[in-house]
Amino acid sequence: MIIKKSEYAVSAVKESQYPKDNFPEIALAGRSNVGKSSLINTLINRKNLARTSSQPGKTQTLNFYRINGEFYLVDVPGYGYAKVSQKKRQEFGEMIQDYLETRENLKGLMILVDGRHEPTQDDIAMYQYAQYLDLPILVVATKIDKIKKSQVNKAISVIKKSLGLRDKDQLLTFSSVQKFHLAELQGWVEDRLED
Ligand code: GTP
Ligand code: MG
16 A cells, blocks of 8 residues: 555544545554554554554544545544543543444454453453444554564464454554554555455
8 A cells, every 4th residue: 555645634522523525434443552543653654643642541532534535544542541530431432332333434443452461351342342333353463562572473362362353354463663564454454445
């Protein structure tokens, strides 16, 4: 995939604010701090178009980035961040649910899990929810630069096992630092846009 142009388009908390130009969309979900915004930047080869932070809870709205004037990458607020108030968490949950359940332009969902750890209950719930919605799913194990090469296969099998990964869903290991598997990731996006 050749990224000719990438631009921030809009932030939305409700349907009336979603883009209206009817381009296909690929969304990213995952726990706070797992590396969603970083993955977007890596994918489009920009340092900080999607705002990242070492503090969890950075992304608080659905952020739409228009790529090549053809499709959107949608950065979704992270779940599972304990310091977010109960009320805010519920609002985030409803915002994400509304988007994932109603958006016809949505062509695929990347679910990011931390490659260093066993998936959490929230990760498992998100994976099952995406199956229920019948979305094309790519599981991405992030921050893979932080584990020893010799431990990568073990980490992959732990993730596959705890998610109960289906044969039809791919899992990619990824690092925004080393840009590991970038071509595969872009390839998956391209395939979804053509489906
Ligand atoms: P929220 O917006 O809070 O949901 O977080 P997020 O999932 O968007 O995470 P973000 O991309 O902001 O990254 C969180 C932190 O992890 C930042 O300090 C990043 O630099 C770091 N990080 C992200 N991806 C990687 C990676 O592949 N390797 C390493 N070593 N650090 C990473
Ligand atoms: Mg973010």
